[in-house]
Amino acid sequence: MHIRFTKMQGAGNDFVVLDETQGRLGLTAAQYRFLADRHFGVGADQILTVRPSPADGVDFEYVIHNADGGEVEQCGNGSRCFARFVYDKGLTDKTTIRVQTLSGVIAPQLTPDGRVTVDMGLPVLDAPRVPFDASGLAAATRHRAQVWPLALAAPAPAQVEVVVVSMGNPHAVQLVDDVDQFPVAVVGPQVERHVRFPQRVNAGFLQVQNRAQTKLRVYERGSGETLACGTGACAAVVAGIQQGLLDARVDVQTRGGLLTIAWEGGAQDHVFMTGPATTVFEGQIEIPDAL
Numbered sequence: 001m002h003i004r005f006t007k008m009q010g011a012g013n014d015f016v017v018l019d020e021t022q023g024r025l026g027l028t029a030a031q032y033r034f035l036a037d038r039h040f041g042v043g044a045d046q047i048l049t050v051r052p053s054p055a056d057g058v059d060f061e062y063v064i065h066n067a068d069g070g071e072v073e074q075c076g077n078g079s080r081c082f083a084r085f086v087y088d089k090g091l092t093d094k095t096t097i098r099v100q101t102l103s104g105v106i107a108p109q110l111t112p113d114g115r116v117t118v119d120m121g122l123p124v125l126d127a128p129r130v131p132f133d134a135s136g137l138a139a140a141t142r143h144r145a146q147v148w149p150l151a152l153a154a155p156a157p158a159q160v161e162v163v164v165v166s167m168g169n170p171h172a173v174q175l176v177d178d179v180d181q182f183p184v185a186v187v188g189p190q191v192e193r194h195v196r197f198p199q200r201v202n203a204g205f206l207q208v209q210n211r212a213q214t215k216l217r218v219y220e221r222g223s224g225e226t227l228a229c230g231t232g233a234c235a236a237v238v239a240g241i242q243q244g245l246l247d248a249r250v251d252v253q254t255r256g257g258l259l260t261i262a263w264e265g266g267a268q269d270h271v272f273m274t275g276p277a278t279t280v281f282e283g284q285i286e287i288p289d290a291l
């Protein structure tokens with residue numbers, strides 16, 4: 001199958017963007033994996049697909065597949081690139097669009113300075129933190145932002161504690177003293193696949209520099225460590241605010257660039273993420289039918 005694609009990146013988190021507004025390509029998980037493969041395909045952390053509006057009140061459907069071919073609920077950096085793509089391709093003349101994802105509707109807005117601000121939706125935070133009940137995890141983190149202290153008995157190097165937050169997709173955030181020195185390649189996959197997370201989880205490692213500045217690395221579910229993770233930045237700031245360590249507007253320095261996250265901390269307050277969205281190149285590729 002011969003297809004056209006657009007390569008994009010948001011703070012170094014990179015994507016293959018597919019336009020299915022004129023019809024479905026019908027790709028398989030193996031074909032998504034092929035597109036994401038950095039040696040045999042195009043190479044990307046996620047594959048983003050644009051589909052026509054599925055319902056009144058939303059402008060497009062936004063579909064996300066990780067590099068491992070699995071479909072997931074949300075991708076924050078991808079949402080900024082999604083908005084840039086549909087506007088630059090003339091698929092809409094709106095600068096604020098509403099897109100339907102598996103985890104609900106989000107609203108990216110193209111801003112005059114060339115960045116994109118996204119209303120990432122309402123993290124539903126339940127009652128004050130309660131002792132973590134692993135049996136409830138699968139039910140609780142699919143659609144809610146839940147914050148629990150969670151002591152993970154990670155095999156070597158040591159007992160770690162993570163804060164579990166969902167932004168539609170699941171995140172386990174660990175506070176570390178020096179994110180650049182932390183063994184993310186070792187601990188990240190252990191957290192991602194820990195038995196406590198039946199859907200697996202995105203493992204975030206947050207260094208708090210002051211109440212408005214942080215550094216973050218994320219070992220992403222289904223993609224490995226990426227240069228930035230938008231929902232991971234949202235989840236990390238929510239966790240930091242819940243722990244009383246951060247103010248309502250926080251700069252998150254990632255290895256691929258700067259994201260700014262704002263959240264007032266109330267149960268009715270949405271999380272807002274601002275960051276870059278760049279088109280890298282347009283391309284075409286032949287995808288093998290049998291993979």
Ligand SMILES: N[C@H](CCC[C@H](N)C(=O)O)C(=O)O
Nearest residue numbers: 075076077169220221230231
């Ligand atoms: N790996 C994530 C999806 C992509 C999230 C990330 N790229 C972002 O910018 O939010 C997951 O499995 O939930």
